[in-house]
Amino acid sequence: MSNKTIPFRADHVGSLLRPETLLQARADFQDGKITAEALYEIETNEIKRIVDKQIEAGLDVVTDGEFRRRFWHTDFLEQLNGVEGFIPNKGYPFSRGETERYTIRNKGKISFNPDHTQIKDFVLFNEIVGGRAVAKQTIPSPNQLFNIGIRDQETYPTIEEFAKDVIQTYKDAIQAFYNAGVRYLQLDDVYIAGLSSPDIPFNDGEYSRETLIELALHVINEVLEGKPEDLAVTTHLCRGNYRSDHAFAGSYDIIAPTLLAKEKVDGFFLEYDDERSGTFQPLSHIPKEGPKVVLGLVTSKTGELEDKKAIKARIKEASQYIPHDQLCLSPQCGFASTHHGNELTEEQQWEKLKFIAQIAKEVWEDKEENLTAAANADRA
Template sequence: MSIKAPFKADHVGSLLRPNNLHEARKNFKEGNITAEKLREVEISEIKRIVDKQIEIGLQAVTDGEFRRTWWHLDFLEHLNGFEGYVPEHGYKFEGTETEKYEVKNTGEISFNTDHPFVKDFTEFNEIVGGRAVAKQTIPSPNQLFNPRIRDTSIYPDIEDYAKDIIKAYQDALQAFYEAGVRYLQLDDVYIAGLSAPDLPPNDIAYSREELIDLALRVINGVLEGKPEDLTVTTHLCRGNYQSTWAFEGSYAHIAPTLLAKEKVDGFFLEYDDDRSGDFKPLHHIPNGGAQVVLGVVTSKNGELEDKKAIKARIREASEYVPLEQLALSPQCGFASTHHGNKLTEEQQWDKLKFIVDTAKEIWT
């Protein structure tokens, strides 16, 4: 097995929230329990899932994003220059619309040195206690380029907006590093969206190629000067909300630029159904470069995959990327929002154990 992240058996991050955590959060919002009591429940449940992840053999563990409501908005609204609000509409997904919440740009952008995620990681890392690698997930800086976020009266020039976002994220990476993070993942729906057949609407008159170039410059700018022993991966996602998805499209549009030139240590790529296209775009990833973590096991339902079929897909991908440069994971988290996907917690653990066992058979 690999001793450096990303691991041959890895996972994206979020886990299904248990009922008592849902209940505690509801009681806190209604004023029936204190913030301290809610945190006690969170800590108890995080301890439980850390133990479970280690028990099934994962080398990297997460806090399941148990302190969050959303995979991205909880982090973004605590950056200086942004705040959360309730818009008229949620995000559009296949056959549904999400809960209504978003962030908006309200001032000059910088990293908040009192960002709660840093304290949360310190506490989480103590729970892990060196028994595994404590993985931290945050949204990609490119999520801030979604339309309806930037205030053009504050940032009329998109390049100035990008410059301050890059600096804020550079400071975020350094803060996490000082808190003990050595494995950090940037979750990026925006970049995956740039490969969709229909380009998402944007608030600037840029072509697809220009938007891809901007996204690449932002990520590589954030990574410039990062500590050498900080592993940074990115997860490209096409949406994950109560087992539905937001868009489809292969990686063909972004592969020659983003997959070839993004200076991350690994790519977590969705490949659990035909919405993701084939493996051919992977040939753009340099040999000996970033690890490619194939999300060929779905987190959207509880049916366990056929091991022979998964191994066959790994072999197929190895026609484009050397086998030793490949790894295995679910295609996404199990609960990108607090609602969670439509499967049971037992099925979730079975999926992750399946990934661990299959990876051992492939790479040992």
């Protein structure tokens, strides 16, 4: 495996619908009916099942479905030193209401906790995969810690001081994951997508939108400076994914000249499943032979299967702005960014992933095989 392989032509963001068995086990644990060890065993058994299902769907990359998490980000962040989870007075606003009330805040100096449970969780997950596919680890981007209200201003009077410790924390986290066997790491980032949304008035705050965009780029690139060469890292930009709802809209126009053009990652997962996404024009800022773009053309928010011809046409349209060989395909987001899950069935979820794998094969693999065959024929 090389970094050029990642992201894959057929990829997916990571989270999968929690089965009823797992949801019931979590409820039983909360009620004191089963032990933490019993819950962990149930989670492990379900992860084994969904690893097999992803491979059966035709994917070369698999995740643990985020089955040991309640939320895509808080479970990771609250285990960092200097960060705690808490229940706020209200949830995060989405278009149809608010999320379940739970989030994180900074409570002191931030650093990486070497006993972070997601390190040992990955080791077991990788053993389950057993080399049958590439095991992808997903974690929230360091930029998630820059959302308004998280930084403790007594501990960190300036955002620059805060950024310095966040960068070192994530450098240490990435090295720990690498030592545990991670070779494909995905950074999930709602914050960066929000910087490109006119719905969010960043310029009304202490720092301008332009300053925060430059800072976000600095944080990511500093975190990745000196990373192991055989570790592939991608960024997933998300506009919110909660019970099939979204948090905000906006194209990538505002951030493209800075973040899409200069972020030192191997690929971007971008949402392009509806009109909120804007046009493909921002893709023209991504350097040729630079990061791949995983087009999130297949929605994870509904169960209805898209039209194959329409998806292929959209891929062709995107290739007007970025070379065809730099494109891949995936759902626009996970199927269950939180334990609640989106409004579709597990069967529909697997059909979507099979659909993506099939299209990717027809669009890229079959074409590449034909070109190779033609070249061999010419040499003969």
